[in-house]
Amino acid sequence: MKRLILTLCLPFGFGCSSMLTGDATQHENDPQLAAQREVAAPHSNDSVFQTNQAVMNNSTFTAAPTRKNINHYVRGIMQDLVENLQYVSDNTPVAVSSFVYLDADYNSTNLLGNQIAESFIHELHAFGVPVIDFKTTDYMRVTPSGDYVFSRDYLELSQDQNFNYVLAGTLVNHQSGVLVNARIVGLASKAVVGSAQGFIPQSVVDALDSTNRSDGITLKQASE
Secondary structure, eight states: OHHHHHHHHHHHHHHHHHHHHHHHHHHHHOHHHHHHHHOOOTTTOGGGGOOOSOOOOOOOOOOOOOOOOHHHHHHHHHHHHHHTOOSOOTTSOEEEOOOEETTSOSSOOOHHHHHHHHHHHHHHHHHTOOEEOTTEEEEEEEETTEEEEEOOOGGGSOSOOOOSEEEEEEEEEETTEEEEEEEEEETTTOOEEEEEEEEEEHHHHHTOOOSOEETTEEOOOTTO
16 A cells, blocks of 8 residues: 555656756746846945946146247248248348337337247248358357357457348237238348238237346336
8 A cells, every 4th residue: 555655656756856847947048037146136246336437527627728939920921921032042041130110210129029030040941041140159258157159249240241131020019919021131132022921919929038027027128
């Protein structure tokens, strides 16, 4: 009798085991159920709530705007000048004089007029025109404060200068800047062989830092 009961129960046992095994296999093959099991609890994995995307900075810091200097505007004037330039070539040296104010007596200038002249010396040389720097002496003057080869004293400069053309110009104060009139003139003929005009904003002019100071205050000439 006991053997009969055990024989009847064995198939049911194997059947239940097969059902459990098949159910587990079905759960593993179901991608949705498998994905649910892979999700970790919020308190055990902080990366679930984090992102790898960069967070925009809310800082209001802005870089200072770049400001063009006088050399930029002189370069533009030089480009207009060479478009109508005549008789000047790599065989005709040119000298550059200080730019003076149109409403002055032509016997004085300021830092702006001298810097424009210095900028034109570079632009002429870059264009391929020989430039004569007549402020160069025939010697080196050595002093305790420095060594100098330039001079504005005509007694220290050579009287014989090898140039037949000079680049000169005038300045006119404007409400928002300075008007520049540039031209190349033949010394013998006084003929204008090239000319150009330009404008320098007042903010660029004011950016020049003069060495004429008194107790930290810049001393400007009346013509400015």
